[in-house]
Amino acid sequence: MDFPPRCNLARDKENQVCKLRKSLYGLKQSPRAWFGRFTESMKNFGYIQSNAYHTSFFKRDGRRLTALIVYVDDIVVTGNDTGEQLKLQKYLSQEFEMKDLGDLKYFLRIEVARSITGIFLSQRKYVLDLLTETGMLGYKHVDTFIKINHKLCEDMDQEPTNKEQYQRLVGMLIYLAHRRPDIAYAVSVVSQFIHSPCVSHRNTVDRILRYLKSAPGKGLTFSKNRDLEVVGYTDADWAGSVTDRRSTSGYFTFVGGNLVT
Structure with a gap:
């Protein structure tokens, strides 16, 4: 390796090394180091990390809820607390180099369309x-x-x-x-x-x-929908598999009339 430009270290000394203080793109440990830094910042701001999905963070204030999910370096923020979302965006902009892309339209090859009736x-x-x-x-x-x-x-x-x-x-x-x-x-x-x-x-x-x-x-x-009623349905065929005579089961769940699983 060559010394970085404007480095004042004595170049005539042998066995000198540079200590890496910031993980860069291309290093194997950089994603883990970045996410560790991001997790620490979210917890310091009062958010709780999900035990089921470690890339999700939540903050609840009474009936108001703010949720954040991160995938690599893409972040989605949602919830019913507009004020908290603005505070979170400002905080993250101070901690990291970020750009607000506005309302969600495309994420992980999923297209999002909005109307007065809901989200498609x-x-x-x-x-x-x-x-x-x-x-x-x-x-x-x-x-x-x-x-x-x-x-x-x-x-x-x-x-x-x-x-x-x-x-x-x-x-x-x-x-x-x-x-x-x-x-x-x-x-x-x-x-x-x-x-x-x-x-x-x-x-x-x-x-x-x-x-x-x-x-x-x-x-x-x-x-x-105003209600958040959870309704589930399940069914199975009887020994439907030709190979081993096992049954195939299926289920789906609605929350407030919307299919979630």
Whole structure:
């Protein structure tokens, strides 16, 4: 290494080193050091770190709540306490170099649209990019994401397909299913065969992609409701798996009429 410019250290001395006092981009320990510094600052400002999601921080004042989530170096702040949000932004700007990008519109490939009735989340660009990458954009769309009474199973006699490509596609569909609950069941079926996928499994994945083409902009709407009633539903088939006769269960939960899980 060369000494930094304008360094006044005697360069004729042997075995001299520079002590790194600030983690820089490119160093393996820099993300951990930055997040440790960020966590310490949030706690000093009165926020509590979530035990379930360590990148989430909360501050409650009576009925008012402010929440913050950080992903790498992107931060989202929300809540019903506008004054506290402004104080938090000012505090973080003093502690770190930050830029306010305004209302949330795009985060982790999730598109956010607002109206007087609520918030709409979708992944239209994500779907179109996925269709373009797989070459399915020119295919004809289908109305159903999986065949009724399908008999997919681990059949060793079938022709195998590209394992790495199959796993990558299923992983991308799993991430998409959080905003597209209509494909959640089909994605759960194809994800059961990621260790030994066959042509029939890949055909089902392609069918899901063709189904997505019919309406790439579908998503979830979170409406403004005064109540926060929690309602859940669950169901299961009976020994539906052809391979091991196990059952497949499913559930979904509403909070104030809005789907959250």
